[in-house]
């Protein structure tokens with residue numbers, strides 16, 4: 039199934055008709071440059087083009103009042119003065135004779151996207167729309183928004199498709215107060231927003247945008263606000279919030295549908311956000327959300343006012359929706375002090391609502407001074423804001439072969455995959471090396487030899503970018519590891535992340551040179567980590583504690599993996615992993631976000647049934663939903679927390695509390 043792209047140039051046909059400094063950034067060119075970039079990069083052609091439609095009155099009344107709709111319907115016939123008067127009652131929004139029509143198209147586009155995804159016509163998609171929606175409220179326009187496109191889409195999905203749980207992720211740099219108000223008391227819609235806040239000094243300057251607005255009545259816990267109290271936030275800050283706040287809760291919530299208020303004013307260069315996160319980070323944010331709800335994800339454009347970073351960010355998002363692995367994240371640091379404080383506040387506030395936050399520390403006690411209540415720097419004059427420049431995101435060329443499989447005879451190669459031939463011509467050099475370190479002479483050499491040398495051949499093709507990912511079903515995964523990992527570590531100029539799932543003894547010693555980072559997920563009692571680069575994660579009752587396992591992946595393994603930034607990931611399914619298939623597929627899909635998708639999966643013969651589902655993950659298909667999660671085993675949360683505590687001195691992306699970073 040494909041990716042829908044919804045766009046109609048009619049939505050470019052309205053603009054600001056008078057002088058208003060607060061609205062001048064919302065221009066038609068925002069849509070034009072975004073769509074043109076998708077066309078120019080060839081991404082538009084890879085999408086399924088879905089037409090817009092006008093939202094009906096009934097659609098709009100799912101969120102807005104009758105009187106507000108009627109009032110907006112009169113604007114096309116207003117004089118300029120009447121329109122200016124009409125706007126005066128709202129904040130930072132303008133009207134135009136054609137904006138009502140465009141607003142019905144923007145909302146209709148979001149509904150078309152929901153229809154396309156919910157009927158299975160496409161897997162996911164993006165709607166490029168204006169006017170944006172997330173600030174508009176039941177009775178009012180606000181912040182360039184007329185109708186709340188995403189809120190209407192959520193209500194529509196619940197009403198028409200009986201969707202039980204909708205996750206709305208708002209990565210726009212402004213707080214979508216309209217969305218928050220709409221679902222405040224509704225436990226079926228989880229609204230997550232991060233936003234520039236600066237202790238209530240940044241627009242829309244609302245007290246209820248702070249972290250302690252958790253929703254009300256039955257909706258308590260289903261509204262999550264992450265305030266950015268400083269500007270210049272970077273990729274590490276964004277990833278930390280996903281790893282330690284949004285994703286653990288999102289997996290526990292287990293949505294049937296994910297809607298994204300995809301605003302790109304949170305990207306570098308944007309005059310509103312003044313952040314430093316680069317456009318490629320949206321590939322990772324998208325990728326990390328794509329394994330929820332079985333991949334049913336609808337991204338709807340909100341803000342984004344720097345035409346260069348907007349276009350680049352839109353392309354990064356769409357290319358990831360199409361299944362291309364994200365680019366390697368550039369020089370990640372740890373989260374900054376302000377981020378960790380906000381993270382700490384939100385996690386401790388929401389601890390009572392979410393079992394994955396059970397171990398979140400108590401609210402940090404800040405002395406007032408850290409709130410720097412002096413006139414904040416963000417109000418400084420225009421000229422002192424230096425122009426940010428950033429490198430164009432690297433071309434995400436996808437190797438000709440997305441997945442190469444090394445399979446024993448008799449096992450069919452799943453569609454879309456390339457069968458790696460068991461190499462006949464054995465490289466004598468390799469043969470001797472294998473004979474020396476790995477093969478015992480008792481072995482029936484020919485078979486083992488050819489398999490292992492084919493494995494090495496596969497790794498080399500990955501290194502040369504001829505193959506994106508690989509999967510090998512072998513007699514003995516330990517031997518395969520002993521053959522592949524040292525070769526990759528020595529041959530590759532960079533780092534190899536090895537993830538072993540299962541209780542077997544890890545057959546390779548990990549040196550301190552950092553060329554290999556080994557993480558073992560097993561139910562073996564975790565002894566002291568042998569070295570900084572060997573991390574045993576002990577999960578009681580094996581991996582049957584799915585929620586304990588997924589929390590370990592999200593809050594420990596992924597931060598480690600992103601910080602380590604490997605050039606190759608080797609994922610080993612030991613014989614006795616005991617892992618349920620859906621958890622295994624979540625792990626495979628999530629790890630694809632590293633090393634630009636260069637992942638080699640080693641599976642023990644006997645797991646034939648798991649080959650084609652794993653192959654589809656390597657091809658970019660989303661993993662099936664894990665289903666609603668029960669609370670993780672306390673001892674598993676405990677052991678992961680202990681490990682995180684011990685490792686955070688070495689790995690900054692593991693930090694989650696103000697003390698951690700102090």
Ligand SMILES: NCCCNCCCCCS
Pocket residue numbers: 059060061130170173181182210212241301303340341342
């Ligand atoms: N300096 C201009 C102030 C604009 N304030 C409203 C912003 C609305 C963004 C919608 S994503």
Ligand SMILES: [Zn+2]
Pocket residue numbers: 210211212301303340341342
């Ligand atoms: Zn915005």
